Each structure stands twice: as structure tokens, then as C-alpha cells.
Amino acid sequence: xxxxxxxxxxxxxxxxxxxxxxxxxxxxxxxxxxxxxxxxxxxxxxxxxxxxxxxxxxxxxxxxxxxxxxxxxxxxxxxxxxxxxxxxxxxxxxxxxxxxxxxxxxxxxxxxxxxxxxxxxxxxxxxxxxxxxxxxxxxxxxxxxxxxxxxxxxxxxxxxxxxxxxxxxxxxxxxxxxxxxxxxxxxxxxxxxxxxxxxxxxxxxxxxxxxxxxxxxxxxxxxxxxxxxxxxxxxxxxxxxxxxxxxxxxxxxxxxxxxxxxxxxxxxxxxxxxxxxxxxxxxxxxxxxxxxxxxxxxxxxxxxxxxxxxxxxxxxxxxxxxxxxxxxxxxxxxxxxxxxxxxxxxxxxxxxxxxxxxxxxxxxxxxxxxxxxxxxxxxxxxxxxxxxxxxxxxxxxxxxxxxxxxxxxxxxxxxxxxxxxxxxxxxxxxxxxxxxxxxxxxxxxxxxxxxxxxxxxxxxxxxxxxxxxxxxxxxx
Amino acid sequence: xxxxxxxxxxxxxxxxxxxxxxxxxxxxxxxxxxxxxxxxxxxxxxxxxxxxxxxxxxxxxxxxxxxxxxxxxxxxxxxxxxxxxxxxxxxxxxxxxxxxxxxxxxxxxxxxxxxxxxxxxxxxxxxxxxxxxxxxxxxxxxxxxxxxxxxxxxxxxxxxxxxxxxxxxxxxxxxxxxxxxxxxxxxxxxxxxxxxxxxxxxxxxxxxxxxxxxxxxxxxxxxxxxxxxxxxxxxxxxxxxxxxxxxxxxxxxxxxxxxxxxxxxxxxxxxxxxxxxxxxxxxxxxxxxxxxxxxxxxxxxxxxxxxxxxxxxxxxxxxxxxxxxxxxxxxxxxxxxxxxxxxxxxxxxxxxxxxxxxxxxxxxxxxxxxxxxxxxxxxxxxxxxxxxxxxxxxxxxxxxxxxxxxxxxxxxxxxxxxxxxxxxxxxxxxxxxxxxxxxxxxxxxxxxxxxxxxxxxxxxxxxxxxxxxxxxxxxxxxxxxxxxxxxxxxxxxxxxxxxxx
Numbered sequence: 001x002x003x004x005x006x007x008x009x010x011x012x013x014x015x016x017x018x019x020x021x022x023x024x025x026x027x028x029x030x031x032x033x034x035x036x037x038x039x040x041x042x043x044x045x046x047x048x049x050x051x052x053x054x055x056x057x058x059x060x061x062x063x064x065x066x067x068x069x070x071x072x073x074x075x076x077x078x079x080x081x082x083x084x085x086x087x088x089x090x091x092x093x094x095x096x097x098x099x100x101x102x103x104x105x106x107x108x109x110x111x112x113x114x115x116x117x118x119x120x121x122x123x124x125x126x127x128x129x130x131x132x133x134x135x136x137x138x139x140x141x142x143x144x145x146x147x148x149x150x151x152x153x154x155x156x157x158x159x160x161x162x163x164x165x166x167x168x169x170x171x172x173x174x175x176x177x178x179x180x181x182x183x184x185x186x187x188x189x190x191x192x193x194x195x196x197x198x199x200x201x202x203x204x205x206x207x208x209x210x211x212x213x214x215x216x217x218x219x220x221x222x223x224x225x226x227x228x229x230x231x232x233x234x235x236x237x238x239x240x241x242x243x244x245x246x247x248x249x250x251x252x253x254x255x256x257x258x259x260x261x262x263x264x265x266x267x268x269x270x271x272x273x274x275x276x277x278x279x280x281x282x283x284x285x286x287x288x289x290x291x292x293x294x295x296x297x298x299x300x301x302x303x304x305x306x307x308x309x310x311x312x313x314x315x316x317x318x319x320x321x322x323x324x325x326x327x328x329x330x331x332x333x334x335x336x337x338x339x340x341x342x343x344x345x346x347x348x349x350x351x352x353x354x355x356x357x358x359x360x361x362x363x364x365x366x367x368x369x370x371x372x373x374x375x376x377x378x379x380x381x382x383x384x385x386x387x388x389x390x391x392x393x394x395x396x397x398x399x400x401x402x403x404x405x406x407x408x409x410x411x412x413x414x415x416x417x418x419x420x421x422x423x424x425x426x427x428x429x430x431x432x433x434x435x436x437x438x439x440x441x442x443x444x445x446x447x448x449x450x451x452x453x454x455x456x457x458x459x460x461x462x463x464x465x466x467x468x469x470x471x472x473x474x475x476x
Numbered sequence: 477x478x479x480x481x482x483x484x485x486x487x488x489x490x491x492x493x494x495x496x497x498x499x500x501x502x503x504x505x506x507x508x509x510x511x512x513x514x515x516x517x518x519x520x521x522x523x524x525x526x527x528x529x530x531x532x533x534x535x536x537x538x539x540x541x542x543x544x545x546x547x548x549x550x551x552x553x554x555x556x557x558x559x560x561x562x563x564x565x566x567x568x569x570x571x572x573x574x575x576x577x578x579x580x581x582x583x584x585x586x587x588x589x590x591x592x593x594x595x596x597x598x599x600x601x602x603x604x605x606x607x608x609x610x611x612x613x614x615x616x617x618x619x620x621x622x623x624x625x626x627x628x629x630x631x632x633x634x635x636x637x638x639x640x641x642x643x644x645x646x647x648x649x650x651x652x653x654x655x656x657x658x659x660x661x662x663x664x665x666x667x668x669x670x671x672x673x674x675x676x677x678x679x680x681x682x683x684x685x686x687x688x689x690x691x692x693x694x695x696x697x698x699x700x701x702x703x704x705x706x707x708x709x710x711x712x713x714x715x716x717x718x719x720x721x722x723x724x725x726x727x728x729x730x731x732x733x734x735x736x737x738x739x740x741x742x743x744x745x746x747x748x749x750x751x752x753x754x755x756x757x758x759x760x761x762x763x764x765x766x767x768x769x770x771x772x773x774x775x776x777x778x779x780x781x782x783x784x785x786x787x788x789x790x791x792x793x794x795x796x797x798x799x800x801x802x803x804x805x806x807x808x809x810x811x812x813x814x815x816x817x818x819x820x821x822x823x824x825x826x827x828x829x830x831x832x833x834x835x836x837x838x839x840x841x842x843x844x845x846x847x848x849x850x851x852x853x854x855x856x857x858x859x860x861x862x863x864x865x866x867x868x869x870x871x872x873x874x875x876x877x878x879x880x881x882x883x884x885x886x887x888x889x890x891x892x893x894x895x896x897x898x899x900x901x902x903x904x905x906x907x908x909x910x911x912x913x914x915x916x917x918x919x920x921x922x923x924x925x926x927x928x929x930x931x932x933x934x935x936x937x938x939x940x941x942x943x944x945x946x947x948x949x950x951x952x953x954x955x956x957x958x959x960x961x962x963x964x965x966x967x968x969x970x971x972x973x974x975x976x977x
Contacts, residue, residue, distance in 0.1 A: 044575060045947055047754045051579040053946075054571050057552040057842040059537060080533045083554035099532060102609035107526040134567075134574045145577040159757035161947040189947075191757035202757070267631060268669035268676055275674030312529045313521070388760075389883045393894060393914060396675065399975040401892050401914075403885040424883070424890050424916070426974035452949040470974055471892075471916055471967075475760070475885030 012086040016060065016129060020172035022086065023064055026093045029100065030074070031067035031112045032174040033321045035308055036060065038129035043163040044137060049148040056134045059083070063310045065318050066096040067112070073105030078310050078318060108317040108344040112175045119324055120296070120305035121171075121179040129168030130182045136164045136210050140188075143215040150219065151192070156226065158219075159191040164210060171308055177322040181304040183358075184208045187446055187455050190215075191406065192222040194229075199419070200476050201225035202386055202406035204247065204446040206455045225385075225407055231418035233410050235472075241381035242467035243374050243411070246440075246459035248387045249362060250447035252400070252429040253292060254454050255390060257360050259398055260330055261315035262341035266349060271398035271430050272339060279339060286334035286433040289365045294357030295327035300444050301456040303358035316356055317342040325355045331433070333365070359456035364439035371461040374440055376414040382467070383409040383416065386448040387425070398428045403473055405448070422476065423469035438463040477597050480656045484514050484642040487536070488556055489654070493646035495558035496540045499565040501648060505542035505549075505572075507585060508565065509647035511798060512538035512556075513841040515639065516605060520612055522634040525620035527613055537841035540565045544572035546582035552842040586824035586832050588801050590650040596795025598657035599788050600689035604638040607690050612636055615693060616662075619704055623666045626708030628715070631667040636660075636693075637685075637941060639953075643798070651800035659791055659953055660692055661685030661941050666707050668715050677911075679711040679896055682732040682878040684938040685953065687789040710897060710909070717909040720898065722970045726873035727915060728866045731958035733895045734854070735938030736879040738956045741919040742774075742781055743852040745888035746808050747835075748817035748827070754846075759945050760886030763919065764814055766827065772814040775923025778857065781809035783818055783850035785834055790851040791939045791953035792837075798845035801834040808852060812923075820847040839950040846946045853937070853957030860931035863960040868904040869928070874913065874968065875899040875906060879938075881914070892916040894971070914969045922963065930960035 014022065016036035023034040042056040063080040077099025084092055115122070140162060151158045164186040171179040186207040193200045203218045244252075265272035265279035274280045296305040307323045309316050320343050329337050338354045346353040375383055385407030393399045401424060408420040440461040447457055493510040500508035517533040538561065539552040549572025553564040604612070616634040623632045638660045646652040665680040683698045692698060729737070749755055750762045764772055774781075784805035785792050796802055799821045808816045819829060820836040837848035867875055878896025885891075894914045900907040917925075939955035 041948070042571075043948055044578065046578055047756055048581075048752075050581045051547065051575050052754050053550065053844045053846065054548060054575045055550040055552065055842075055844050055948075056567050056571050057539075059552075059554050059842055078529075078531050080531065082535045082537060083556075095532070099530065099609060103527055103530055103613065104610070107523070107528065134571050137574060141574055141577045148578060148580070157753070159753065161757060163948060189757055193753075193756065197753070197756075197761060200756075268671045268674075269631065269667060273671075273674060273676070275672075277671045310531055314523070388886060391881050391883045393881045393892070394912070394971045394975060395678075397972075397975045399971060401881070401883045401974075403883070403890070405886055422885065422890075424885070424892060426892075426969075426971070428975055431975065452944075452947075468974065468976065470969070471890060473885040473887075473890035474763070474918065475887035475889045 014086045016170045017125060019062055019089065020170050023089050023093055024172050024174055026090050027066060027174060029066035029097050030069040033065040033112065034172050035063040035310065036170045038168045039165065040131045040133065041163065041165040042132055042134045042136060043161065044141065045161045047159045048157050049151050062092065064093055064096040065310065065321065066100045068097065068100045070105065074109035075100045075103045076106045076318065077103055080310055108312050108319055108342055110319040110343045112173055113177060113320065113322040115176045121181050125178045125180050130166045132164050132166040137162065140210050140213055140215065147215050147219045155195055157193045157195060159193065160189045162188045169308055171322050173322055179306050179322055183304065185455055186210055187451055188213055190218045190222060192226055194226065198476055199226055199229040200406045204448065204451065206444065206446045228409055228416050229419035233418040233420050235420050237423065237469050237471050239466040239468055242464050243378065243381060243383045243461060244464065245371050245384060245461050246443055246445035247447055248384050249459040249462055250445050250457040251387045251390060251449045252432065253360060253362050253459065254447060254450045255400060256398065256429040257330065260339045262339040263314040263345045265339055270395065272336065281336050281339060284335050285331060285430060286436065288436055288439060289333045290331060290433060290439065291329060291333060291363045292331040293327065293329045293361050294359055296325055296357055297327065298359055298361060301359040301458060303456055307355050315340040317344055319344065320355065323355060325357055328354050328357065361442060361458040362460060363442045364460060367439045367441050367460055369440045371440060374438060374461050374463055375411050375416065378411045378414060381411050382420060383411050388449055390449050393426060398430050399426060400428060401426050403475065422473040424471045424473050426468050426470040432464060435464055435466065436462050437465045478600060480595060480597055480654060481642060487512065489644040491558055492538060492556060492561040496561040496565040497646065497648050499562040500540060500542050500569065503566065503569045505544045505569060507543040507648055509541050509645065509799065510538065511841060512644045514642045515840065518605065518638050520616065520636045522616045522620055524631055525617045525624060530609060535840060539841050540568040541844060542568045542572055543583045544569050545576065547572045547576045547579040548583055549575065550844040583822060584825045585821040588821065588831060591796065591800065591802065592650055592652060594653050594796065596655045598687050598793065600658045602690040603658065604660055604690040605640055619664055622704050623664060623708060628668050628712040629666045629708050630669040633665045636662045645796065645798065645800055647800050653796040653800060655795055657687060657794055658689055659685060659687050660689065662693055664704065666711050668711055677711065677715045679707055679714060680878065681707065682896060685791060685941050687791055687793055713909050714897065714911055717911040719972060720910040720913045720968060720970050722968055722973065724965045725968045726870045727963045727966050728863065728870060728873065728875045728901065729961050729963065730877045731934065731936035731938055731960065732878045733876045734958040734961055735956035736882050737893055738852060738854055738958055739954065740882060740884040741888055741891055741922065743849050743956065745919065746817050747847055747849065748819055748823045749847045751817065752823065755945065758947050763887045763889055769814060773812055774809050774814050774920060775812045776926045777812045778929050779809055779812045779923055779926055780855040781852060782806065782855060783808045783816065783833065783852050785850050787851050790937065790955040792849060792851045792955060797834040797836045798838050799832065799836040801832045801836065803834040806833055818847055818850050823847065837952055839952055843948065843950050846950065848945065848952045849943060849954045851955040854929065854959065856932045856935045856959035857929045860929055860959060863930060863934050866928060866930060866960055866962045867901055867906065869962060870901045871903055873901040875901055889918050891919065912970050912972045914971050916967045916969055922966065925963045925965055926961060927964050928962040934960035
């Protein structure tokens, strides 16, 4: 097998660290950031108890961000390429500098981040990139094959996807930053249906290495839920007492998080804008002691402790590359406490920056019960599995629409008594925070809608007394 | 016709293909294909007329897909050497071997003629990658300034995206294709903020993304100046517009809005992989199941829908698909009845449908091709009415312009859409905008309520760059043509009331 260090295009092979050093040495700009990312990934996909697609892929990207100081400000140019050979690096660096000249002064220009002693991510610079391969499924694939056998035996169809990705990112800057982060990301989604497709259930898990993925347990949980669906109950649209499991809560909170940036709020353009001007920071959003936070060191959800980006927008700036990303509370004890804010916007508004983090946790102080406990204490209500096709309807309130999917259950007297048709909902996650009646304990969960982009969440199950099921969906 | 970029042709296309396909054959693959791509992208955004972001990207890589002992294997790499191409072919076979444990359906592909050394290039005039960045930023700043100069516009967002896609494909049957296509999208949005009342409203241009070059922003294919001149006025009217009364309304829907409804409720629902369950755990299935081919009453008799990958300037248009199938045009719905699906070679063989109609597509050299959407379009009536004539036939209704929010369920029944502008109609006349409007329906009810389609003069090719499907997620660009249309008795929601206020 080819060594990873040779993974470049048809020129001289160099390691990602060497790529970063050479590009920085070639730079004639006033400032320069280089990002080299090695990525390996593998996946299996299946439907109707058989394989549909699969793959094992490797890639390397190099991004060069050049900054040029001028009389009217600092300009930046960004070029990103896959698999750049050593011979092609100079052309890439020069092109980034030309892009900066063409761009003119950048609105979000800031001095590049300086190194600090002991910054997280500064260790292991010389270590080679990590790597994954299809062999990561060595025990998972046979276990899945056995699950297909059981499913054929009892008349069920299995669908789903398993993926493992390992990204090693190396960031170097002309100010002397040398930072490195390895990010493993894995997920499994398992969906079971009756042969006529009229019943459908889902379970998903995130995993860093597939070591703890228990196909038998996932399959068993689906079998139990398919049995719940033996009894069908048709219910009309309306507002229902509803229990949302952690996965569904994650999908709603991720959307809230993506909207939570200071600049848009300060300019009056989001649900977090205050009537009369400014943002709603300091405003109570929930009566319950809910905390929504991100922490690069959160156990089981660890992610990059420094910022890397090739894109500037209201929530992040490429001038902030390499800045340490601390744990941040977005909502504390029910009060909005922070919004994502670049160093530029923080400086302009006399506030502190707050950087995006690739994980999200919702917690309620003292909550201990699990999903089963919430069900057990329900007189009559709905228990959801997933939310799907979530889109903004009204940004003023962050009203979202979407569908329930793969299991809406009727709970009566503390027990599931049947399966209900799906609904289209119209709800705002911000408005919802103020109406949550009960919160369970926080657990690591895989969201359904956004797990292509966001797999690291820990959420509680919640009870909402009046969730808006706007119309009935015949879809299964 | 523009030439294929010489820099792409200088890559070792044939040599790597020979190394990969040769190695796959040696390892016993019954089929192998090799695809090398270079995808150049540029994305520029301005906020309040100031440059916010300009990202230039280039992705080069290749993939080997094999059928080995009846099982798929796929692998991808980025090292453009013969040795690496052979290694990636070995990995594709290794992936097939690991996957055999979960495969129970022998993979066979529908026959397709061999096309040796063919080329295809999309139609455009000016390659936007040849236009200086300063000119692009300058044009977007000028357009932003025009909006910001108007009363009531507090902020603007401007976006320009361009993609140059080069594909080389070769397979063990002897087909080899070299292709190039270009696409471009631009949009400007104006935002009005009423800080005192804590309210804001926005409105975006309706110009569609197209398979054209820079000339789309400077030439006659879209009236940018006219739309930018009117946008602030429309936005101001919307901020003061009355909130809609929910209930049943007749709708005249403009193609700038309907393309997205076609995309969601017909385009995706007639993908055969969805109907067969391949997307069941992710994008979903379809109510338009295979057993209903030829019988399902999809809509009223005036509904005629085609699929094609051939219409000039279409975003899904190309000469040959990612399995070496020559692209085509075919009927999906004829006189309101489902008569066709979108196919790839595996499904065409599985369902004994003859040739594939050429819908295999992978969005990058590191992704496996899956069946992706053709340009799925509603056909106009040859002597059909104008938009004004359709409006004249409505007593109480809404005229819907421009797409905005969209959502549909996993079986493609229940959808809900909003728009850029909803104008009231009273006694055949437009009465001004209403706000907080969403229309919601079940697919077959909605298309069943289609009373009239407009004439060819009302037809417009809309579309999007960002259609998502498959796992790992893949993004595809696709166009949808539509005439102006008249629907009777569609459910209208008030989105503020939906939010419980």
C-alpha cells in the first residue's frame, strides 16, 4: 500500500506538515494562513436487506489564505485545492496573493492570531495523519449481515448507512501558529420497515471508532418499535402533549445554534434581535434552568479546540484561524448569554468574541429521568422518534416546519398503546424553550436531519404540552 | 461550442484509466469504470455592498467502481499516478469483498452502446473563470448599492457562485467520454429592518441559476436592471401588507415559484431508486410506487411532465452520464398519468426497462454515482393562456412569485411552500401583496387541482444548485421548466398563526 506521505498528485510527495511549511516559506504576503487536511473515509449503505453502495476514499486539501496590507485596509484571498504537489505550491500561493489584490479591503480584517504557550492543539505537529479504511467495518459488516438474516426470517426490511471518517488538520500561520487536530467521526443509522412499507422505525448512533457499535441491540430496539406499530391510530392535526426524544431535540437545537450569531442579531435580522435595537442577550428564553452550551473537551464529543475556516460570514472569519475555542454557554439557566461573534464584530461592538464549536449540549440542572420515565408519567400524549425536512418558514420567530418520521406513538396511561400517522409540524425552537414542561437527563445522541453536518450532540428528552402538529401527512 | 480546457486534457486521463481498468480486470472484476474529475468553484458574497467572502476551490481526483463477483466496490484517490490508480482499483475490489457479507442481490447493468473517445461541452459564451474577480465584485457592489440607495432597504446580501466541471470517464466495455460544463448562480437580497417594532422582512431576486457563463449577468437572458429597480418597492409593499386570512384559495403560480414544487413533488417522487427503497432511510421513498407505472393518476389531464438531460442551459444537462449512458429526453407524466421514471443502469436491468435513461451522477470524484435528478419540467399548452389571462379567471385567489421556504415528507405526499411575493387576486385583478403566507397540499390533490397551464410564452427554466441526496451526502444542480399555472382550492396557512401568535 502507498504510504500516506506520498499522497499528492503527480509531483514530488510531501507530508501535510511539509506542505504547510513550504507554502508559508513561499508567501510574500503580509500575513498567511495555510490549512492542510488529510481525510480518509469509508462507508456502507444498504436497503431491502442488501448492500446498495459503498466506498473507501482518501483526499488531501490545501487552503492558502493570504493577507495584504494596503492604505485603506487589509485584503484577503483564499484558494483551496485538492492534492497539491510540491511543484504546484508556489502557483497556489501566488494565486492566493493575486486573489487578495483583486478583492480589495476585507470588512472583517483583524491581525492574525498569535501563538500562546501550551495552546490546545500545539502538540503532535510532527505526527503523521491518522487514517481509516474499510477494515473498520471488520466486525460490524458480518454483524449487519446476520441482522439481515434475522430480518428476512421475521419478515422485516432493513435500510441504513454506516460511515467512518478521519480528518487530520494541520494549521500553520506566518505568526508562528502550528496546530494540529485529528477528528474521527462515525455514525450508524438503522431503519426497519414492514415489507409493505406501511410501518417504519429508526435508530441511530454516533461513534468515534465503531468499537462499541452493537448491531444486535440496535436491531432489537427496532423490533420492539415495529411491534408498537401493530396497532394503528389515526389522529387529526392539532396541538398535542408531545415527548421529543434526544435525537429530535438535537435537530431543533442545531437549527437554533446555526442562527445564533451576534452580527445578524445586532443588525435586527434574526429571532435573537431585540425590539428597539441590539440583541436579546440577557433575556430569559426558558423558565426551566436550561443550559445550551458547547465544549471542545466534552466527554465523548471532543472536537477541535481551535478554529479553522476558509469562509467568512456573520458567524466566523478566516482572520480568526487558529484562535483557541473555549467552552461557551449560549443559554445559561434559561437566559440567552452569548451569540457567535468574530473578533472583528466583537471589537466593533466592544464585546468579547465567541467562536463556533463543533458540538452542542442541552442540559437541565438536576434532571435525572430518561425517555422511558417521561413516557411512564404521561397520561395521554404523543412520543416522537425523528423530525425531518426541517426548514425555516418565518425567520422573525425562527418558525420551522418539518415532518415527524419513523414512529409517532400514542402514549396512554404511561404506556405506548399504538402508532399514529405522521404530521407536519410548525414550531420555533426558540418559542419552544419557553414552553417545555419537563426535561430528562442529557445523553449523547445522533440527530436525524443534520447528521451529515453535525454528529456531536448531547440532549435530553423533553415534554412539550402543546406541540403544533399543523397538518396530517400520509407519508411513512 | 467552447473547447475543453486544455489544462484538463493535459492530465494523465487515459494512462490512469488503463492502469485502473487493467488492474480491476486482473482481479476478476466483471465490470469496472474509471472517472477522473476536476471541479473548479468560486463563491463570492457581499454584505451591505462590502466583500464578505471569496473562495476559490479546485477539486481533482479519480474513482474506480467495480462489480466483483456480483457486488459493488468503490474507491477513490487523488494521486495522479498509474501506481495509485492500480492501488485504488485494488481497494475497490477489497471494498467489494468486505461488502459481500451484506450483499444478496447480484449487480447487473443494463446494456448500453459503446461510445469510444466522445466529447461534449455545454453551451456558454464567456467562461466566468476568465473574468477578473475585481469585475465580479464590482458588479455585485454596484447592484447592492442600487438596492441600498432605495428607501426602506437597510441591508443587502449578494451571492455569486460558479462551477466548471470536467469529467473523464472510461469503462471496461470500451466507452470513454470527456466532458465539460459550466453553471452560474447569482442572487441579491434586500432586507428591511424596523428596529423599533423588532420586525424585519426580506426579498430576493428570482433570477434562476443556469447552465450559462458570465453573459447571464450582462446579457439579455435575465432583466437584472428591471428586477433590481423594482425589488425595494416590492419589499416596502410587503412590509406594510396585511396578513393573509387562512383558508382555501385559487392560486396562479409563477414558474419562479413552481419549479421548486415540481422538484419536490414530481422530480424526487419519480426517481426509481426512491420508489424501490434505496433511499428509504435517508431521502425517503415515493408514493409513486413501481406497481403504479402506467396507471397512477398523478394530476389533472392538462399535466404533462418530461425528464431530460438534454435541454440547452439545463443544470442537469450533459452528453453522457456517469455510467457512460448517452443522455435522453422522455415522458414522466402524460395527460396526468405516471408513465416513466428516472433510471440508472442497475435499476433499468433490475426492472427490465431496457436502456437506462442516463440519470447516474456523482457530485465529486470521491463519491459513487447514484441516480440523480434529470431536468424534470412541466410542459406548456401549445396555445395556452398568458399569466394575465390565468389571473383574469380567478375570483378570489393569490398570485405566487419566487421560491422561499420548502419542505415535503419522506414519501412526497405533504408539502408546504412559501414564496417571495403573494399578490391577492379579486375578481380577476391583482390587489396588492399579502404577508405570512404558506401553501400546503398533498401532491396528487395539488396536481389534480391544476386547471390550466399557460402557453410557451410563460415558460421559464428555474432550478437550484443544492439538491441533496444519498449517503454520504451528494449535492446536484438541476433545472425545472414550468409555465404559469392555475390551481383551484389550495390550502393557505398563516405562518404567524402557525407560530402560535
